[in-house]
Structure formats: structure tokens, C-alpha cells
Amino acid sequence: MAEITIYSAVVCPYAHRTRLVLQEKGIDFDLVEIDLQNKPEGFTKVSPYGKVPAITHGDERVWESAVINEYLDEVFPHPPLLPSNPIAKAQARIWVDFANTRFVPAFSNLLRNPEPQKQEEAKQELYKHLEFIENEAFGKLSQDGPYWFGESISLVDFTFFPWFERWAALREYRGFAIPAEFTRIKQWKHALKERDSVKAIAHSKEFYIERYAKFAAPAVAAVR
Structure with missing residues (x-):
């Protein structure tokens, strides 16, 4: 056991x-x-x-x-998944909080809301968060490395990645692909997908499209 x-x-x-x-x-x-x-x-x-x-x-x-x-x-400290430097560790926790309080709610709002106007607002919100990640994380923290903190994978990478593996559901049901201009995010996603730990439990696009259908279904009008 x-x-x-x-x-x-x-x-x-x-x-x-x-x-x-x-x-x-x-x-x-x-x-x-x-x-x-x-x-x-x-x-x-x-x-x-x-x-x-x-x-x-x-x-x-x-x-x-x-x-x-x-x-x-x-x-289980090996391999370490948080930076040892206090400011870098603080930054990692800020990004985890950003995922939980901003990024994930925007993703969920877009997928689940049946109203076109609310969906458009959610798209704009999610785009803004992607732009922030592209510029603040990959533009400043990671430098030339593939991950959030450069060459070393961290808890931050694993905090965000599950939603990116599920992105096919957003594309299928809301027509929202990761915008082409966010090249560093796309490179990061590809780097994550190639890790053995990610491959070990990965599911296909079709898997998520099928399972998220019920969350993206349009609202049923009330019977009067």
C-alpha cells in the first residue's frame, strides 16, 4: 500500500x-x-x-x-517544484493565486455561460489574462526558458496546465483558440505536453470535448 x-x-x-x-x-x-x-x-x-x-x-x-x-x-523535496529564493517563491505563489482567482474563473465563465453577450465578455477577460501571462510571466520571468521560471519546471506550470489541456473544449464550444500572437504560451504548452509526467496521465482533445459538452450546453428555456 x-x-x-x-x-x-x-x-x-x-x-x-x-x-x-x-x-x-x-x-x-x-x-x-x-x-x-x-x-x-x-x-x-x-x-x-x-x-x-x-x-x-x-x-x-x-x-x-x-x-x-x-x-x-x-x-517530498526532490525534485523541488518551488524556487528557493524568497522573492521567486513569493512570485510563484502570486501566480498560483492568479490562476485560482482570475484565470480559472474566466475560463469557466466562458465555457459555462449560455448567453452570447456574457460569453463575449468572458472572451475579452480571458484574452486579457493570456496577454498578462505572455508579457509578465514569459516576457519577464522565464527569459529564454520553456517554463514559468525558465529552465526549471515548477508548481506554477502544473497549476495552469490542466486548463490548457482542456482548451479544445473552449475551441469546440465557444470558438476560442489560443490567439496566435501569444507565441510564448504556445511554446510553453508544447514543452509541458512533452514531459513524461504530463504524458503519463494525458487525455485526448476528444476526451475533453465529450466530457465538457454538458457544461457548454445552451440554457433550456423555462416552460410557461
């Missing part, structure tokens, strides 16, 4: 983050797949919010993907 057990759901990008970290670090783990529409009895004893991912490590439990990933990086 592995030291770590992760409670996950295959469609969940947050759980995808933590599985990527486990793969990158070569940590042996047991995987428990949770049906989020029919959660098993007692699941909240592991995940008090009733969400995935959550992990158990011996008798301890940790939930929330960003917290789990930092925990794993501290407990």
Missing part, C-alpha cells in the same frame, strides 16, 4: 494538478476515483469540503489542490 492516497476525479482539472505533481516527483500513490455526482458515504471525512483532490498521508489528510501541492513539495 502506498504512503499517499489521492482522491481524484478524471474530469477535474484541480485533481489533475496534484496528479501531475505526484507523477513529476515519482511518488508512489494509490488512486481513488470519486464520482462527483454520487460521492461515496464518508467522503467528507477525508475531504471536508466534499471536493477533489484530497490526499491522505499516513493518518493525516490534506485538501485543496494548491495547498496539497505545496505540502507534497515540502514532504
Whole structure:
């Protein structure tokens, strides 16, 4: 039995983050797949919010993907996935927060909102965030390296990547591809896709298009 057990759901990008970290670090783990529409009895004893991912490590439990990933990086320090320099570590945490509070909500709003006007607003918001990443992350932090912090992969890369693996759903249902002018983002996405840790649990474009269809479905008019 592995030291770590992760409670996950295959469609969940947050759980995808933590599985990527486990793969990158070569940590042996047991995987428990949770049906989020029919959660098993007692699941909240592991995940008090009733969400995935959550992990158990011996008798301890940790939930929330960003917290789990930092925990794993501290407990299993090789290879390190956060910079050791205090300011660089602070910048990494800022980018994780940016993903959680700005980028991911814009992605979700675009995919899930059935109203064309709201979709257009979400496209503009998401474009603005991509532009910020292109200029502030890859234009300043990464220099000539392929990853957020240059030559070294980090938690930030794994924090964002699950949504980029799912981008085919945005293109399919909302006609929003990654704009051509964001060349560094495209290079970064390609570099991530080539990593063994990413390949090990990757799914096809068709997989996400099929599974995200229900989230992108148009609203059903109320019967009067």
C-alpha cells in the first residue's frame, strides 16, 4: 500500500494538478476515483469540503489542490517544484493565486455561460489574462526558458496546465483558440505536453470535448 492516497476525479482539472505533481516527483500513490455526482458515504471525512483532490498521508489528510501541492513539495523535496529564493517563491505563489482567482474563473465563465453577450465578455477577460501571462510571466520571468521560471519546471506550470489541456473544449464550444500572437504560451504548452509526467496521465482533445459538452450546453428555456 502506498504512503499517499489521492482522491481524484478524471474530469477535474484541480485533481489533475496534484496528479501531475505526484507523477513529476515519482511518488508512489494509490488512486481513488470519486464520482462527483454520487460521492461515496464518508467522503467528507477525508475531504471536508466534499471536493477533489484530497490526499491522505499516513493518518493525516490534506485538501485543496494548491495547498496539497505545496505540502507534497515540502514532504517530498526532490525534485523541488518551488524556487528557493524568497522573492521567486513569493512570485510563484502570486501566480498560483492568479490562476485560482482570475484565470480559472474566466475560463469557466466562458465555457459555462449560455448567453452570447456574457460569453463575449468572458472572451475579452480571458484574452486579457493570456496577454498578462505572455508579457509578465514569459516576457519577464522565464527569459529564454520553456517554463514559468525558465529552465526549471515548477508548481506554477502544473497549476495552469490542466486548463490548457482542456482548451479544445473552449475551441469546440465557444470558438476560442489560443490567439496566435501569444507565441510564448504556445511554446510553453508544447514543452509541458512533452514531459513524461504530463504524458503519463494525458487525455485526448476528444476526451475533453465529450466530457465538457454538458457544461457548454445552451440554457433550456423555462416552460410557461
